[in-house]
Amino acid sequence: xxxxxxxxxxxxxxxxxxxxxxxxxxxxxxxxxxxxxxxxxxxxxxxxxxxxxxxxxxxxxxxxxxxxxxxxxxxxxxxxxxxxxxxxxxxxxxxxxxxxxxxxxxxxxxxxxxxxxxxxxxxxxxxxxxxxxxxxxxxxxxxxxxxxxxxxxxxxxxxxxxxxxxxxxxxxxxxxxxxxxxxxxxxxxxxxxxxxxxxxxxx
Numbered sequence: 609x610x611x612x613x614x615x616x617x618x619x620x621x622x623x624x625x626x627x628x629x630x631x632x633x634x635x636x637x638x639x640x641x642x643x644x645x646x647x648x649x650x651x652x653x654x655x656x657x658x659x660x661x662x663x664x665x666x667x668x669x670x671x672x673x674x675x676x677x678x679x680x681x682x683x684x685x686x687x688x689x690x691x692x693x694x695x696x697x698x699x700x701x702x703x704x705x706x707x708x709x710x711x712x713x714x715x716x717x718x719x720x721x722x723x724x725x726x727x728x729x730x731x732x733x734x735x736x737x738x739x740x741x742x743x744x745x746x747x748x749x750x751x752x753x754x755x756x757x758x759x760x761x762x763x764x765x766x767x768x769x770x771x772x773x774x775x776x777x778x779x780x781x782x783x784x785x786x787x788x789x790x791x792x793x794x795x796x797x798x799x800x801x802x803x804x805x806x807x808x809x810x811x
Contacts, residue, residue, distance in 0.1 A: 609807040612739040620743035624680040626804045627748050630734065631679040632687050633694060633800045634755065635672050637728050637793070640698035642668035644721045648714070660765035661718075664725065667762055671755055678747035690800070697796060698724065701788070703781050719775070719785055726766035727789040729759035732797055736809060 613622045613630070645665040703716040735756040742749050769775075775782050798808045 609802070609805055611737075611807055611809055613737045613742075613804075613806060614739055616739065616742060619746075620741055621680070621746050622738075622742065622748055624682040625684060626806070627679045628682050628684050629687065629690075629800060629804050630737070630752075631675045631681075631748070632684075632691060633797070634732075634734065635675050636691055636694040637698060637732075638668045638671045640695065641721065641725055641728060642672065644698075644700065644717075644724075648717055648721060660768050661722070664762050664765045667758055671758065674751050674754065678751035680748065686803070690803075694796060697792060701785070703778075703785055715774075715778075716781075718769070719778075719782055720789075722766040722769045723782075723785040723789040724793075726763060726770065726786055727793040729763040729766070731790055731793045732759070737801075737806060 613626050616622065642665055645661055645668065649662055649665065700717055701720050703719055733756055734752040738749055738752060744750075770782055770786060801808050
């Protein structure tokens with residue numbers, strides 16, 4: 609088990625099978641987040657944090673588009689089962705501690721989406737998987753580094769909402785949702801990396 613992707617080919621490129629599996633996982637996660645944002649953002653915004661999440665919707669779609677084009681794809685039969693399990697994992701989760709009123713249900717959905725986004729952008733560092741001798745100009749390498757760069761900015765959207773005054777009365781539910789999503793994302797990411805011979809760095 610290695611801490612990095614590889615072994616690299618003579619030109620310093622990541623093996624296509626590893627590219628395919630990493631890209632599929634990231635496309636699944638960021639694509640799910642983009643879909644959920646598209647369906648929950650209101651047509652007329654009435655809160656500042658909604659502008660941040662609107663920007664995030666387009667960034668998530670951009671990440672998916674970038675990976676689709678930058679990845680050297682190969683056939684991976686195991687992805688049929690893995691993709692189904694990942695897509696199921698990203699489905700909205702109910703939150704304890706909120707009432708059944710429609711307004712609270714909408715708020716709970718937004719909290720879960722923000723918690724998932726926070727976990728994806730904080731717990732996954734794809735560029736950290738790249739060894740020193742990797743070909744810097746390779747499209748897949750540049751895509752992973754771009755995603756990590758964008759994650760550092762996008763996480764601010766989730767923080768703005770999750771720590772906002774609108775959620776003071778349900779802080780416990782928010783913290784629980786964030787912790788649960790972080791645990792889920794880390795577990796799935798670690799399992800995916802292990803399936804291609806890569807051990808996630810613990811520090």
